[in-house]
Structure formats: C-alpha cells, structure tokens
Amino acid sequence: MHIDSDLKAALLEKDEVKISALRNLKAEIKNVEIEKQHALSDEEVLDVVRRKVKQHRDSIDSFMKGGRADLVDREQAQMAVLAKYLPQQLSEDEVKKLVSEVIAELRAAPSDFGKVMKEVLAKAGGRTDGSVVSKIVKEKLK
Numbered sequence: 001m002h003i004d005s006d007l008k009a010a011l012l013e014k015d016e017v018k019i020s021a022l023r024n025l026k027a028e029i030k031n032v033e034i035e036k037q038h039a040l041s042d043e044e045v046l047d048v049v050r051r052k053v054k055q056h057r058d059s060i061d062s063f064m065k066g067g068r069a070d071l072v073d074r075e076q077a078q079m080a081v082l083a084k085y086l087p088q089q090l091s092e093d094e095v096k097k098l099v100s101e102v103i104a105e106l107r108a109a110p111s112d113f114g115k116v117m118k119e120v121l122a123k124a125g126g127r128t129d130g131s132v133v134s135k136i137v138k139e140k141l142k
Contacts, residue, residue, distance in 0.1 A: 021078035110141045
C-alpha cells in the first residue's frame, strides 16, 4: 500500500481531510502492530482499513441522527479517502448471486443463517459489507 506516499502528497497539497484520515489510519496500524508484536501483512492492514471505514460509517449514522450535517460531511470525506485502499466491492447483484450459490451448496434451511453468513463472507474475501450480506441472506432464507 502507498499510504506514506499519499500522506506526503496530502501534506504538500495541504489537504486537511486527507491528512487527518491518513494520520489516523497510520496510528491505528501502528497500534495494531504493537498489539500483535509484528509488522502487519497486507491482509491485516486491509482489516484495519475496513475497521476504520466501518467506524466512519457508524459515526455518519450517529451524526445524521443528531442533525450534525457538518460532521457528516467530514466523516464521509475521510471515509472516501480510506475506501480507495479497499478492494473493489461486489455489487448487490453479485452478492445476491453469491448468497444463492452458497444456499444451494449448503442446502441451507432458515436455521442455517450463521453457516450461510460465514461461507458468503469467506468467499467474498472482504469485498462486501456484512450488513448487506445479512439483509440478503435473511431475504433468501425465508
């Protein structure tokens, strides 16, 4: 990943939103490295990025409920900076197809929700949000 070079570019451009988002990401990566006591693999760094994007998404929801449009805009901008480090996300149609395939493979019943979720998320390889998968699995297992 090219987080360091992107941070340098943001500093030169004086892009405060990018600078803040990338510094927070680098700090979180460093904290996880300290916690795990080793340098993170690319997959582990992606997990950190996913977690940060989810935190921004949750903050956006909270700020929208609180009527703080100014903070919503800032969170969305920071989330967009981080989202470019994630792999291309699956479309909703692709997720529906994947869920249907997994349900057929497992011959899943409505009680197999957890098994289906686990398998779909494993096959998606981090290219979809768990809440989207959950919604689709619930629809398909009715």
